[in-house]
Amino acid sequence: xxxxxxxxxxxxxxxxxxxxxxxxxxxxxxxxxxxxxxxxxxxxxxxxxxxxxxxxxxxxxxxxxxxxxxxxxxxxxxxxxxxxxxxxxxxxxxxxxxxxxxxxxxxxxxxxxxxxxxxxxxxxxxxxxxxxxxxxxxxxxxxxxxxxxxxxxxxxxxxxxxxxxxxxxxxxxxxxxxxxxxxxxxxxxxxxxxxxxxxxxxxxx
Amino acid sequence: xxxxxxxxxxxxxxxxxxxxxxxxxxxxxxxxxxxxxxxxxxxxxxxxxxxxxxxxxxxxxxxxxxxxxxxxxxxxxxxxxxxxxxxxxxxxxxxxxxxxxxxxxxxxxxxxxxxxxxxxxxxxxxxxxxxxxxxxxxxxxxxxxxxxxxxxxxxxxxxxxxxxxxxxxxxxxxxxxxxxxxxxxxxxxxxxxxxxxxxxxxxxxxxxxxxxxxxxxxxxxxxxxxxxxxxxxxxxxxxxxxxxxx
Numbered sequence: 001x002x003x004x005x006x007x008x009x010x011x012x013x014x015x016x017x018x019x020x021x022x023x024x025x026x027x028x029x030x031x032x033x034x035x036x037x038x039x040x041x042x043x044x045x046x047x048x049x050x051x052x053x054x055x056x057x058x059x060x061x062x063x064x065x066x067x068x069x070x071x072x073x074x075x076x077x078x079x080x081x082x083x084x085x086x087x088x089x090x091x092x093x094x095x096x097x098x099x100x101x102x103x104x105x106x107x108x109x110x111x112x113x114x115x116x117x118x119x120x121x122x123x124x125x126x127x128x129x130x131x132x133x134x135x136x137x138x139x140x141x142x143x144x145x146x147x148x149x150x151x152x153x154x155x156x157x158x159x160x161x162x163x164x165x166x167x168x169x170x171x172x173x174x175x176x177x178x179x180x181x182x183x184x185x186x187x188x189x190x191x192x193x194x195x196x197x198x199x200x201x202x203x204x205x
Numbered sequence: 206x207x208x209x210x211x212x213x214x215x216x217x218x219x220x221x222x223x224x225x226x227x228x229x230x231x232x233x234x235x236x237x238x239x240x241x242x243x244x245x246x247x248x249x250x251x252x253x254x255x256x257x258x259x260x261x262x263x264x265x266x267x268x269x270x271x272x273x274x275x276x277x278x279x280x281x282x283x284x285x286x287x288x289x290x291x292x293x294x295x296x297x298x299x300x301x302x303x304x305x306x307x308x309x310x311x312x313x314x315x316x317x318x319x320x321x322x323x324x325x326x327x328x329x330x331x332x333x334x335x336x337x338x339x340x341x342x343x344x345x346x347x348x349x350x351x352x353x354x355x356x357x358x359x360x361x362x363x364x365x366x367x368x369x370x371x372x373x374x375x376x377x378x379x380x381x382x383x384x385x386x387x388x389x390x391x392x393x394x395x396x397x398x399x400x401x402x403x404x405x406x407x408x409x410x411x412x413x414x415x416x417x418x419x420x421x422x423x424x425x426x427x428x429x430x431x432x433x434x435x436x437x438x439x440x441x442x443x444x445x446x447x448x449x450x451x
Binding site for chain 1: 211212213218219220221223224225226227229232234235236237238239240241242244245246247248249250251252253254255256257258259263265268274275294295296297298307308309317318319320321322333334335336337371373377378379380382383384385386400401403404406408409410412413434435436437438
């Protein structure tokens with residue numbers, strides 16, 4: 001007999017369901033008076049936050065090209081200098097005025113999600129090469145059995161995108177644009193397609 | 206907090222044979238919401254192994270007591286009073302301190318407080334249905350609530366959800382982010398639920414069923430259910446692959 005390898009299994013995922021807002025954004029769902037504000041709601045920046053202000057907006061489309069009106073989207077990103085506000089960030093100290101995490105429900109009538117944030121700096125890949133600026137997305141909703149992970153890169157970072165270690169190893173180049181948010185002025189539009197010809201690249205992270 | 210350095214190594218790969226697949230036609234809504242192309246593997250960069258930290262200052266006094274957190278002063282939600290408790294662990298069995306755990310559920314009659322809810326069961330004026338807490342230094346958590354009721358839902362013509370509580374959990378890395386549901390020991394509705402049946406492995410389903418724990422009941426007040434939540438583990442040591450000369 002060898003020593004047993006005793007590992008637990010991750011709890012199996014279950015869909016967030018149609019009422020994920022009750023738990024994650026109760027004020028948005030009409031349940032007021034329990035939490036003062038919904039966690040992760042509102043602008044991600046204050047007057048002291050360093051970096052270029054941007055607005056990220058978009059829709060999540062299903063396989064019939066209908067926007068989801070019950071999705072919940074969370075984002076996680078580095079600060080303007082490329083540092084994460086996390087204890088596991090060991091390279092330096094992130095901007096104390098920027099959490100880097102936010103959560104927004106799609107609008108109940110239209111499905112649009114909006115994040116008021118800053119453009120992140122570049123973060124090194126595991127081998128030290130710099131990744132292009134990007135925002136990590138996590139999407140849950142009724143009908144999604146396990147949260148979906150993707151990344152949004154920026155259309156105004158062509159040179160950085162071209163040398164990004166993740167983008168550059170994607171075999172089907174025709175799919176790469178599904179990861180690029182289109183920047184016009186200070187607005188970056190990022191639509192997520194769950195299925196179809198333009199199905200967004202999702203990652204097993 | 207203990208004076209130990211933060212962990213910075215990548216997480217164990219997610220076992221996608223254990224989780225429900227994206228496309229599960231028995232759960233109809235998944236049909237048009239399931240990506241059809243293969244996921245692209247992306248082993249832990251800084252963007253995945255880091256994650257936000259939430260302090261206890263976000264919590265209100267009654268955030269983990271759903272019996273009173275929406276009730277009028279002096280009143281309480283109607284239903285079977287229960288204490289739900291357990292630990293948030295990782296796959297190595299290590300307790301995860303400081304983990305934000307959020308939960309939401311239907312009332313005792315199986316009705317959610319939501320604009321889009323159409324079930325005819327009545328709302329309880331003293332029950333909102335949401336709560337949250339942050340795990341202690343050993344990964345432990347608890348909250349008080351009423352046992353939610355089962356309810357019918359539009360999928361098949363006679364599909365019912367078993368009594369359940371939804372959980373959203375943050376670990377220490379964004380790659381650990383998880384939403385799941387807790388079921389109750391002995392409920393025959395579990396095994397005929399199309400959403401439960403999206404999980405291919407019977408043992409994975411059993412891992413979502415909370416045990417009735419009569420040792421931890423509060424006498425003359427509430428019974429206890431124990432529900433441990435397991436998040437992805439991470440490598441204990443991190444050896445970076447580097448090309449020679451780097």
